[in-house]
Amino acid sequence: xxxxxxxxxxxxxxxxxxxxxxxxxxxxxxxxxxxxxxxxxxxxxxxxxxxxxxxxxxxxxxxxxxxxxxxxxxxxxxxxxxxxxxxxxxxxxxxxxxxxxxxxxxxxxxxxxxxxxxxxxxxxxxxxxxxxxxxxxxxxxxxxxxxxxxxxxxxxxxxxxxxxxxxxxxxxxxxxxxxxxxxxxxxxxxxxxxxxxxxxxxxxxxxxxxxxxxxxxxxxxxxxxxxxxxxxxxxxxxxxxxxxxxxxxxxxxxxxxxxxxxxxxxxxxxxxxxxxxxxxxxxxxxxxxxxxxxxxxxxxxxxxxxxxxxxxxxxxxxxxxxxxxxxxxxxxxxxxxxxxxxxxxxxxxxxxxxxxxxxxxxxxxxxxxxxxxxxxxxxxxxxxxxxxxxxxxxxxxxxxxxxxxxxxxxxxxxxxxxxxxxxxxxxxxxxxxxxxxxxxxxxxxxxxxxxxxxxxxxxxxxxxxxxxxxxxxxxxxxxxxxxxxxxxxxxxxxxxxxxxx
Numbered sequence: 001x002x003x004x005x006x007x008x009x010x011x012x013x014x015x016x017x018x019x020x021x022x023x024x025x026x027x028x029x030x031x032x033x034x035x036x037x038x039x040x041x042x043x044x045x046x047x048x049x050x051x052x053x054x055x056x057x058x059x060x061x062x063x064x065x066x067x068x069x070x071x072x073x074x075x076x077x078x079x080x081x082x083x084x085x086x087x088x089x090x091x092x093x094x095x096x097x098x099x100x101x102x103x104x105x106x107x108x109x110x111x112x113x114x115x116x117x118x119x120x121x122x123x124x125x126x127x128x129x130x131x132x133x134x135x136x137x138x139x140x141x142x143x144x145x146x147x148x149x150x151x152x153x154x155x156x157x158x159x160x161x162x163x164x165x166x167x168x169x170x171x172x173x174x175x176x177x178x179x180x181x182x183x184x185x186x187x188x189x190x191x192x193x194x195x196x197x198x199x200x201x202x203x204x205x206x207x208x209x210x211x212x213x214x215x216x217x218x219x220x221x222x223x224x225x226x227x228x229x230x231x232x233x234x235x236x237x238x239x240x241x242x243x244x245x246x247x248x249x250x251x252x253x254x255x256x257x258x259x260x261x262x263x264x265x266x267x268x269x270x271x272x273x274x275x276x277x278x279x280x281x282x283x284x285x286x287x288x289x290x291x292x293x294x295x296x297x298x299x300x301x302x303x304x305x306x307x308x309x310x311x312x313x314x315x316x317x318x319x320x321x322x323x324x325x326x327x328x329x330x331x332x333x334x335x336x337x338x339x340x341x342x343x344x345x346x347x348x349x350x351x352x353x354x355x356x357x358x359x360x361x362x363x364x365x366x367x368x369x370x371x372x373x374x375x376x377x378x379x380x381x382x383x384x385x386x387x388x389x390x391x392x393x394x395x396x397x398x399x400x401x402x403x404x405x406x407x408x409x410x411x412x413x414x415x416x417x418x419x420x421x422x423x424x425x426x427x428x429x430x431x432x433x434x435x436x437x438x439x440x441x442x443x444x445x446x447x448x449x450x451x452x453x454x455x456x457x458x459x460x461x462x463x464x465x466x467x468x469x470x471x472x473x474x475x476x477x478x479x480x481x482x483x484x485x486x487x488x489x490x491x492x493x494x495x496x497x498x499x500x501x
Contacts, residue, residue: 054180058187059280062203063273064344065194072269074203075276076260077145080133083257084126085156087250088118093160095238097168098377105224110234111161112226119154126150137264145204155211158226162218171221178217186210248372248385254392255418262399263411274350275358275411281351282359285328286366311433314374318367322440325366326447329359333451350408356451357412361419363447367440368422371429383428390421 063071092111096103127147134140166175190206198205219225259279264272332339336352344351372384398414406413429436 054183054187055280055284058183058190058206059277059284060343061187062190062194063277063348066199066202068270068273068347070200071203072264072271072273072276073142073200074145075272076137076142076264076269077149077204078207079256079260079276080126080146081149081152082156083250083253084122084150085119085153086253088115088122088153088157089160090115090118090239091249092238093164094376096161096164103165103168106229106231107234107238108161108165108224109227109229110231111238112158113228113230114235114238115157115160116154119157122153123150126153136261139269141269145200148204149207152208152211155215159211159215159218161226162215162222162224165222165224166218174221175218178214178221181217182210182214185213248376248381248388251385251392252388255395258392258395258399258414259411262396262403263408266404267407271350271408274348274408275354277348278351278355278358281332281355282329282362285332285359286325286362308434310374310378311436314370314429314433315436318370318436318440319443321370322363322366322443322447326363326443329363330447330450330453333359334453336454352454354408354412356454357409358415359451360448361412361415363444363451364416364419364422367436367444368425371425371436375425375428375432378432380428380432383424387421387424387428390424391418394418394421 066074092115096107096111127150130143130146133146134143163175166172186206186209189209190202193202193205196202259275260272263275333356336355340348340352372387375381375384395414395418398417399411402410402414404410426436
């Protein structure tokens with residue numbers, strides 16, 4: 001019998017032989033594939049789907065009761081706070097999920113201690129920025145809810161390491177249950193206070209209850225409670241990874257500030273509410289992207305030693321994600337005239353105009369979100385950073401130029417323009433693990449036209465929806481008749497012979 005072998009490809013990724021002595025055991029590989037593309041992923045996706053129904057129900061009820069102006073103030077406050085809350089994690093929670101060695105209790109304590117210290121600094125910075133923000137918005141209405149929501153910064157931060165402990169064990173069922181229960185508590189709290197006419201404090205209180213419950217429930221599920229420990233050597237190791245990860249992820253999250261800072265300045269709080277609601281609907285329906293991203297770091301990390309296996313799993317996950325996400329986005333676009341006019345009322349009509357553009361950007365993103373996760377797990381964070389930095393730069397420049405001229409539509413167009421940065425992720429993935437099938441774009445085109453149903457009238461509505469089933473059939477045929485590796489190799493050899501001749 002030939003001895004076990006392990007070879008390394010040019011890009012530095014292990015390609016294992018029949019019995020490689022490096023990399024994860026086959027049982028772990030099968031478990032990772034199952035969670036990413038099988039029952040584990042479907043379970044988590046179903047849990048997220050139910051959570052999205054609760055979240056959307058909460059959102060629709062609150063927007064109907066509060067109105068655009070109050071909801072816009074809440075979106076502004078929570079957007080500013082969320083960026084700070086995610087920044088303080090510094091990639092430490094992701095390191096605990098991704099690192100090859102099994103983290104010790106002291107690792108989790110060190111990460112939690114550092115995050116708590118970062119949270120204090122972030123809260124101080126947020127309070128110091130209030131005068132500048134007040135001058136930028138020409139209003140101080142957002143200040144009270146902003147100051148209160150900053151209390152969630154250390155709560156969200158400390159939830160990172162303990163949730164990472166659950167995710168490392170692939171215990172996504174418990175994580176999803178905690179988040180589902182937290183969302184339900186937020187719904188009950190917010191609805192109760194909204195009916196009592198507490199205004200902006202209804203969603204703020206719901207947010208606080210959600211985050212506090214999530215943290216305490218995660219501590220209990222993981223049987224862990226942090227102690228004040230600061231091991232400098234371990235923290236340096238964590239931050240060495242966190243620099244690349246945090247820089248790219250937090251750069252991406254800066255896009256969340258474009259709506260409150262740019263739309264809020266030029267259109268006002270109501271404009272922030274319209275764009276914020278459209279984003280919440282599109283990204284809420286795209287719950288599968290969130291579930292897949294949560295699964296990817298833990299699951300793909302176990303496949304990173306075999307580029308072929310990694311690429312196959314990534315391809316399957318991306319295809320399933322697009323096929324499920326597209327019809328959901330289309331369904332709301334077609335139902336939006338009824339939902340918005342009959343449920344929310346005429347004052348929310350601008351959401352119907354901005355939603356198709358934002359939903360199309362979310363659909364395009366679904367091709368690339370897992371590619372960025374794959375680049376993370378194989379150590380190519382800087383490729384992701386360049387792509388995300390370009391994306392945010394295009395969004396900011398587009399919004400500054402288009403929103404003052406075209407209002408809310410300008411934001412939607414800017415969101416689509418920013419998608420021009422995504423090919424950097426495609427190129428990086430192709431060089432690292434091989435190319436991803438281009439048939440994904442056929443699926444995207446199939447689901448794109450029905451998104452613009454709200455813009456069409458009369459017979460044009462049928463014309464908008466007609467291309468979808470044709471393109472779906474073409475995409476399904478292309479996937480079924482995709483050439484094998486041997487066929488591709490033969491075609492390449494024939495092409496080379498023709499060129500020589």
